[in-house]
Amino acid sequence: MTRNRHAVIWTCISGEPEKMGDLLLSAQQASFTYTEDYISSAQAGFCLLGDASIWGADTVVYPVSERIPVFPRMLSLIPGANPRNLQRRHYLDLLKARLGKEPPPGLETEWRLLMMGGHGGIGHVDVFPDDISAEQWYRTRASLNDDPGVAKRSGRRSQLWRMLKREVLDENLDFDAQQIEQVLGPTPSVGGMISKLLVSVTPGGKSPVFYAPGASNKKSVVLKVEPPEYRGMLDLEALCLDIHAESGFEVPWHQRLDDEDLHFLAVERFDQSADGLPVPMESLFSVLATGDHKFRESGDIFLQELGGKLDRLSRVANLVPDTNEQMYRRILMALLTGNGDLHLDNIALLGGVADCRLSPIYDPAPMRAWPRHNLVSAIPYNPEGYEDRGALFVDLGGSFGLSARQTRQCIHDALAATSSYTERVAALDRVPARQRQQLVEIVRQERLLLEKYGSAL
Numbered sequence: 001m002t003r004n005r006h007a008v009i010w011t012c013i014s015g016e017p018e019k020m021g022d023l024l025l026s027a028q029q030a031s032f033t034y035t036e037d038y039i040s041s042a043q044a045g046f047c048l049l050g051d052a053s054i055w056g057a058d059t060v061v062y063p064v065s066e067r068i069p070v071f072p073r074m075l076s077l078i079p080g081a082n083p084r085n086l087q088r089r090h091y092l093d094l095l096k097a098r099l100g101k102e103p104p105p106g107l108e109t110e111w112r113l114l115m116m117g118g119h120g121g122i123g124h125v126d127v128f129p130d131d132i133s134a135e136q137w138y139r140t141r142a143s144l145n146d147d148p149g150v151a152k153r154s155g156r157r158s159q160l161w162r163m164l165k166r167e168v169l170d171e172n173l174d175f176d177a178q179q180i181e182q183v184l185g186p187t188p189s190v191g192g193m194i195s196k197l198l199v200s201v202t203p204g205g206k207s208p209v210f211y212a213p214g215a216s217n218k219k220s221v222v223l224k225v226e227p228p229e230y231r232g233m234l235d236l237e238a239l240c241l242d243i244h245a246e247s248g249f250e251v252p253w254h255q256r257l258d259d260e261d262l263h264f265l266a267v268e269r270f271d272q273s274a275d276g277l278p279v280p281m282e283s284l285f286s287v288l289a290t291g292d293h294k295f296r297e298s299g300d301i302f303l304q305e306l307g308g309k310l311d312r313l314s315r316v317a318n319l320v321p322d323t324n325e326q327m328y329r330r331i332l333m334a335l336l337t338g339n340g341d342l343h344l345d346n347i348a349l350l351g352g353v354a355d356c357r358l359s360p361i362y363d364p365a366p367m368r369a370w371p372r373h374n375l376v377s378a379i380p381y382n383p384e385g386y387e388d389r390g391a392l393f394v395d396l397g398g399s400f401g402l403s404a405r406q407t408r409q410c411i412h413d414a415l416a417a418t419s420s421y422t423e424r425v426a427a428l429d430r431v432p433a434r435q436r437q438q439l440v441e442i443v444r445q446e447r448l449l450l451e452k453y454g455s456a457l
């Protein structure tokens with residue numbers, strides 16, 4: 001028998017914790033109702049298309065499915081079910097201790113994980129089982145020890161290292177989860193595939209010393225930890241961030257760090273304002289799935305339809321006018337750097353209904369370097385009617401509403417931005433030679449195809 005589950009959503013978007021409303025989950029649907037105070041505050045809602053300016057006092061509803069068992073916006077607040085997700089392992093261990101048995105797979109456990117890890121993460125939405133837990137959590141966080149020396153105490157730091165070595169490098173070491181929580185605070189869920197933590201770092205510091213998120217005089221970062229089976233991946237990702245930045249894309253500050261066998265990429269968080277307040281951030285996947293109940297996965301849309309979807313979205317939300325062109329430019333950069341992994345969770349919108357835009361670039365890792373990720377585009381395209389991929393990607397400009405002249409400019413810029421890419425890939429000696437060769441060859445082919453048509457436009 002299923003029963004309704006209840007939870008609450010809070011936010012700290014104004015600097016003070018406030019309740020947004022009540023969340024209810026039945027076997028058929030998720031529903032959410034704003035509090036009157038939150039509606040009258042006119043602040044951003046829990047998701048773009050579920051904003052209070054659209055729904056007011058009406059209950060926002062979403063028909064759940066096995067694939068999306070909660071509101072799509074909530075998916076990134078549940079730690080991902082992949083073997084290297086640090087948060088999932090951590091919370092499953094806690095749950096196991098609480099239940100006295102292995103937590104059974106299924107919705108009950110996912111819901112519990114959402115209650116445990118669904119606050120303090122990326123964006124401005126914090127989910128809790130009830131109001132008392134919410135108030136308590138904000139109080140504890142406010143008193144979190146901000147002592148800058150805290151992570152230097154070698155005992156605690158070595159606990160963190162032991163945890164990372166155990167969970168990421170599979171070394172047989174024990175660690176004390178409680179000591180890690182004392183250094184870094186509770187570990188909220190972060191989406192994506194590879195291990196990562198939300199911490200802060202000293203900008204420019206050469207040695208990897210990590211502090212609690214939000215520590216004063218530090219940069220809050222998403223800290224990505226390189227999986228040993230993808231050696232050099234974070235070097236490639238850092239190179240792609242640099243290449244985007246050099247050609248004018250908005251790219252967060254980032255730094256590669258190494259410590260013995262552990263390799264990190266610290267990327268400054270852009271889901272926070274300069275004074276540390278949370279900024280709404282929602283993946284395009286979540287936005288599209290909330291708007292179209294038949295949409296369940298990245299594969300449910302063709303690249304050729306993306307421009308139209310963004311047009312439709314801009315009738316509801318105030319999207320920055322050149323969003324379509326920026327999207328096309330990002331797709332070309334992904335093609336020309338060998339990033340086949342530009343899926344709809346690697347594209348996000350920042351801001352609320354009144355003012356939203358594409359987030360800065362993140363996760364541009366050229367995964368095609370690894371044979372099992374050698375996919376041209378994670379968002380599928382319809383190849384019918386095209387002589388080859390070059391013709392298709394040139395024609396794609398039109399589907400984003402661009403003229404032939406604008407399309408030509410975008411292609412020209414993307415080719416120029418990536419002109420030294422293969423040499424720079426070849427120079428990354430931490431990346432295995434096979435991966436470098438594969439990537440260089442793939443990128444060479446894509447350039448040839450695009451150049452052939454780009455020059456004829």
Ligand SMILES: Nc1ncnc2c1ncn2[C@@H]1O[C@H](COP(=O)(O)OP(=O)(O)O)[C@@H](O)[C@H]1O
Binds near residue numbers: 190192267345346348
């Ligand atoms: N600099 C950042 N600021 C804010 N959120 C970020 C940033 N980088 C990544 N994220 C969020 O974290 C998630 C996981 O990061 P990502 O780099 O995509 O990791 P993975 O390589 O594991 O997919 C992203 O989907 C996005 O929601």
Ligand SMILES: [Mg+2]
Binds near residue numbers: 193345346363
């Ligand atoms: Mg990602």
